[in-house]
Amino acid sequence: xxxxxxxxxxxxxxxxxxxxxxxxxxxxxxxxxxxxxxxxxxxxxxxxxxxxxxxxxxxxxxxxxxxxxxxxxxxxxxxxxxxxxxxxxxxxxxxxxxxxxxxxxxxxxxxxxxxxxxxxxxxxxxxxxxxxxxxxxxxxxxxxxxxxxxxxxxxxxxxxxxxxxxxxxxxxxxxxxxxxxxxxxxxxxxxxxxxxxxxxxxxxxxxxxxxxxxxxxxxxxxxxxxxxxxxxxxxxxxxxxxxxxxxxxxxxxxxxxxxxxxxxxxxxxxxxxxxxxxxxxxxxxxxxxxx
Amino acid sequence: xxxxxxxxxxxxxxxxxxxxxxxxxxxxxxxxxxxxxxxxxxxxxxxxxxxxxxxxxxxxxxxxxxxxxxxxxxxxxxxxxxxxxxxxxxxxxxxxxxxxxxxxxxxxxxxxxxxxxxxxxxxxxxxxxxxxxxxxxxxxxxxxxxxxxxxxxxxxxxxxxxxxxxxxxxxxxxxxxxxxxxxxxxxxxxxxxxxxxxxxxxxxxxxxxxxxxxxxxxxxxxxxxxxxxxxxxxxxxxxxxxxxxxxxxxxxxxxxxxxxxxxxx
Amino acid sequence: xxxxxxxxxxxxxxxxxxxxxxxxxxxxxxxxxxxxxxxxxxxxxxxxxxxxxxxxxxxxxxxxxxxxxxxxxxxxxxxxxxxxxxxxxxxxxxxxxxxxxxxxxxxxxxxxxxxxxxxxxxxxxxxxxxxxxxxxxxxxxxxxxxxxxxxxxxxxxxxxxxxxxxxxxxxxxxxxxxxxxxxxxxxxxxxxxxxxxxxxxxxxxxxxxxxxxxxxxxxxxxxxxxxxxxxxxxxxxxxxxxxxxxxxxxxxxxxxxxxxxxxxxxxxxxxxxxxxx
Ligand SMILES: Nc1ncnc2c1ncn2[C@@H]1O[C@H](COP(=O)(O)OP(=O)(O)OP(=O)(O)O)[C@@H](O)[C@H]1O
Ligand SMILES: Nc1ncnc2c1ncn2[C@@H]1O[C@H](COP(=O)(O)OP(=O)(O)OP(=O)(O)O)[C@@H](O)[C@H]1O
Ligand SMILES: [Mg+2]
Ligand SMILES: [Mg+2]
Numbered sequence: 145x146x147x148x149x150x151x152x153x154x155x156x157x158x159x160x161x162x163x164x165x166x167x168x169x170x171x172x173x174x175x176x177x178x179x180x181x182x183x184x185x186x187x188x189x190x191x192x193x194x195x196x197x198x199x200x201x202x203x204x205x206x207x208x209x210x211x212x213x214x215x216x217x218x219x220x221x222x223x224x225x226x227x228x229x230x231x232x233x234x235x236x237x238x239x240x241x242x243x244x245x246x247x248x249x250x251x252x253x254x255x256x257x258x259x260x261x262x263x264x265x266x267x268x269x270x271x272x273x274x275x276x277x278x279x280x281x282x283x284x285x286x287x288x289x290x291x292x293x294x295x296x297x298x299x300x301x302x303x304x305x306x307x308x309x310x311x312x313x314x315x316x317x318x319x320x321x322x323x324x325x326x327x328x329x330x331x332x333x334x335x336x337x338x339x340x341x342x343x344x345x346x347x348x349x350x351x352x353x354x355x356x357x358x359x360x361x362x363x364x365x366x367x368x369x370x371x372x373x374x375x376x377x378x379x380x381x382x383x384x385x386x387x388x389x390x391x392x393x394x395x396x397x398x399x400x401x402x403x404x405x406x407x408x409x410x411x412x413x414x415x416x417x418x419x420x421x422x423x424x425x426x427x428x429x430x431x432x433x434x435x
Numbered sequence: 436x437x438x439x440x441x442x443x444x445x446x447x448x449x450x451x452x453x454x455x456x457x458x459x460x461x462x463x464x465x466x467x468x469x470x471x472x473x474x475x476x477x478x479x480x481x482x483x484x485x486x487x488x489x490x491x492x493x494x495x496x497x498x499x500x501x502x503x504x505x506x507x508x509x510x511x512x513x514x515x516x517x518x519x520x521x522x523x524x525x526x527x528x529x530x531x532x533x534x535x536x537x538x539x540x541x542x543x544x545x546x547x548x549x550x551x552x553x554x555x556x557x558x559x560x561x562x563x564x565x566x567x568x569x570x571x572x573x574x575x576x577x578x579x580x581x582x583x584x585x586x587x588x589x590x591x592x593x594x595x596x597x598x599x600x601x602x603x604x605x606x607x608x609x610x611x612x613x614x615x616x617x618x619x620x621x622x623x624x625x626x627x628x629x630x631x632x633x634x635x636x637x638x639x640x641x642x643x644x645x646x647x648x649x650x651x652x653x654x655x656x657x658x659x660x661x662x663x664x665x666x667x668x669x670x671x672x673x674x675x676x677x678x679x680x681x682x683x684x685x686x687x688x689x690x691x692x693x694x695x696x697x698x699x700x
Numbered sequence: 701x702x703x704x705x706x707x708x709x710x711x712x713x714x715x716x717x718x719x720x721x722x723x724x725x726x727x728x729x730x731x732x733x734x735x736x737x738x739x740x741x742x743x744x745x746x747x748x749x750x751x752x753x754x755x756x757x758x759x760x761x762x763x764x765x766x767x768x769x770x771x772x773x774x775x776x777x778x779x780x781x782x783x784x785x786x787x788x789x790x791x792x793x794x795x796x797x798x799x800x801x802x803x804x805x806x807x808x809x810x811x812x813x814x815x816x817x818x819x820x821x822x823x824x825x826x827x828x829x830x831x832x833x834x835x836x837x838x839x840x841x842x843x844x845x846x847x848x849x850x851x852x853x854x855x856x857x858x859x860x861x862x863x864x865x866x867x868x869x870x871x872x873x874x875x876x877x878x879x880x881x882x883x884x885x886x887x888x889x890x891x892x893x894x895x896x897x898x899x900x901x902x903x904x905x906x907x908x909x910x911x912x913x914x915x916x917x918x919x920x921x922x923x924x925x926x927x928x929x930x931x932x933x934x935x936x937x938x939x940x941x942x943x944x945x946x947x948x949x950x951x952x953x954x955x956x957x958x959x960x961x962x963x964x965x966x967x968x969x970x971x972x973x974x975x976x977x
Binding site for chain 3: 186187188189293294295320321322323324325326327328350352387390391392395396399402403406407408409417418420421422424425427428429
């Protein structure tokens with residue numbers, strides 16, 4: 145089956161034909177490759193969340209169509225028969241801990257699989273696997289999810305999506321509000337799911353450092369349009385453009401720019417700390433060798 | 436869901452927007468009272484014409500307006516059906532156990548439907564054209580006399596304004612939770628009644644905890660900004676009685692008289 | 701330097717929960733930008749709420765600008781402190797931008813004419829005057845936070861507390877809010893307390909307080925705090941960018957032999973390395 149995600153001239157207007165109408169996507173065409181780790185960035189309100197919610201047909205396009213997993217979603221798509229699609233496309237919303245409702249952690253994680261007709265036993269097994277994956281201790285399974293810390297609740301919510309064994313995982317700002325350790329753990333989890341379980345990961349984020357550390361593809365959105373799609377190197381090659389998009393350079397590139405302004409002759413704009421250190425080392429040690 | 440209009444404010448500069456909140460509020464009350472005097476086709480028709488004129492003057496398109504209150508119409512139809520089935524008298528067309536349908540119950544059902552519709556329409560116009568704070572302000576002024584009997588008028592008014600302010604926020608939140616649970620395989624709005632009720636739990640629990648959370652955050656934010664009680668506050672906006680208010684009152688009073696005149700006695 | 705906030709031996713717990721703070725003491729220096737960092741659940745927001753008298757101490761004392769936080773002084777204390785919270789949606793009380801900024805003034809029974817003057821001035825200061833008629837639904841997160849800041853500026857406080865106020869914003873929005881607060885801080889000689897998970901933001905502060913499990917692990921200048929990366933990492937925090945770069949350089953045989961350098965000093969050092977090669 146064709147596994148790529150294909151947007152074909154998709155437009156989305158919220159509350160269309162009302163005085164509250166709000167254009168959120170404007171003629172978007174893009175292909176997200178299977179197995180990629182794609183980051184979606186852009187200013188607040190640029191349409192990132194709207195875009196990703198089309199992938200599992202939570203939102204239907206106002207015009208245009210989306211092809212995903214052999215399904216075509218167009219303005220006439222109804223809410224029927226979308227279960228298979230939604231099982232393939234796991235969606236972790238911003239602040240996903242808000243969706244928890246069961247009495248115990250394990251029950252909440254089992255909720256998804258059971259909706260897809262998995263037996264109680266298998267659902268429990270899938271849930272336990274998912275708990276391990278996100279690093280939740282076994283002895284938490286009978287606790288109420290509401291008694292957990294913020295970071296743990298977030299993990300329960302993510303486990304609830306992973307238990308359905310999706311092939312595409314969409315993460316909408318999964319680390320908002322987490323402390324540095326929690327942040328790193330969630331991002332490392334995404335990487336592990338990508339590298340080891342071969343999931344397609346789509347990450348909506350405001351953290352440029354995560355983009356260069358984890359993503360292979362980047363989509364930049366501005367006022368409902370996709371204004372750039374490429375690898376991190378291409379995206380961050382023009383600082384002025386990046387700023388005009390309400391975005392930032394990754395810390396290393398930002399620092400490198402400042403070094404260049406101060407007269408340090410760096411040849412490339414390094415995106416990661418390792419590359420920046422390489423560049424500096426080359427300048428320093430390369431020079432020493434010449435002496 | 437996102438089309439739902441009841442309780443939302445739409446910024447604008449229409450005739451109705453510019454009226455003073457007190458007079459809009461009083462007019463709405465007055466209109467509701469008049470509705471209960473209506474008892475035949477002509478009285479209901481004249482009130483309907485009046486409300487349609489009001490909707491037009493609020494700058495919202497009628498088609499859209501009707502679409503926006505549609506979710507509530509189902510609720511009314513349900514109530515009306517119960518009313519029809521359980522009332523008795525008149526010529527009976529059909530009956531089964533305690534249920535029956537007769538000509539009088541049908542006609543009464545129809546009137547009740549229109550009555551509900553009129554009430555919903557006038558209150559929707561009120562919230563669409565009046566900011567939550569202004570409504571609260573109106574309530575405060577209107578209920579002022581009750582202060583003498585130590586009724587907490589100011590607090591009530593403030594609570595109302597905050598409730599209204601949070602209608603859109605909670606709607607958005609509801610939509611997010613619906614979508615989150617849909618992604619986990621819930622089929623809302625399909626299957627048996629039992630299934631549907633079960634499907635509501637994963638929606639209602641998070642919605643409830645979310646609402647409490649918002650309320651807590653908001654009250655913290657309000658306190659941090661020096662709010663103690665709603666009584667000792669000055670007012671940023673004043674709403675003066677204008678000619679528009681006078682004209683509207685005259686029109687509404689005339690229709691009221693008309694209704695008294697043409698109703699069946 | 702004068703301590704504008706003095707926290708002396710405070711203890712506190714939420715109902716039916718163990719003690720969160722047990723005899724905690726700390727001070728905030730007037731006119732400085734103090735960053736508070738720490739893991740999720742370490743008690744940062746609770747501390748902020750205690751300072752503003754939004755929740756009540758079990759024992760101990762908090763003094764804000766010479767006034768003890770208690771029922772009697774609460775109104776005056778809140779006049780001195782402006783708070784901006786994480787979720788822009790939950791602190792927007794008014795129906796429109798203008799009404800929201802006026803909310804705090806109304807609570808203080810400021811006369812109407814003066815109120816209109818102050819609202820305009822504050823909204824202009826944060827660049828939101830053109831948006832005065834907007835309703836919150838039609839504003840971005842960053843714009844809502846600007847309105848929240850205007851609402852605070854309107855009350856001319858002496859202290860601004862930001863509780864993760866920028867964590868829901870895009871990168872530019874985040875920087876704009878921080879530089880806006882910085883500008884207001886300079887103009888009005890304010891004290892700023894910023895609770896944040898952004899270590900690089902904390903590295904730019906005048907003073908850093910590290911909280912863990914309801915206790916203060918460290919309080920010092922960023923230079924000293926970020927000298928001991930292992931300690932920070934052991935309590936769930938991370939190293940600021942410059943430290944990470946220094947570690948990477950050291951692995952390549954380039955050692956600064958200093959514990960921590962901030963951006964400027966690191967740049968100076970690298971420039972020197974290259975020019976003296
Ligand atoms: N349910 C809704 N009803 C009406 N308008 C909406 C709704 N959800 C989003 N919008 C509007 O659509 C536009 C795009 O919103 P979206 O949430 O997709 O942006 P985003 O890029 O995810 O922003 P953020 O970074 O703040 O999450 C915005 O102008 C927003 O106000
Ligand atoms: N209203 C409350 N009732 C009961 N317990 C609470 C309440 N608010 C916070 N707590 C608990 O008190 C502890 C400290 O919480 P606090 O919100 O102060 O942490 P924080 O450092 O601000 O964390 P974060 O970085 O996640 O914002 C946590 O264990 C938390 O679960
Ligand atoms: Mg979003
Ligand atoms: Mg906090």
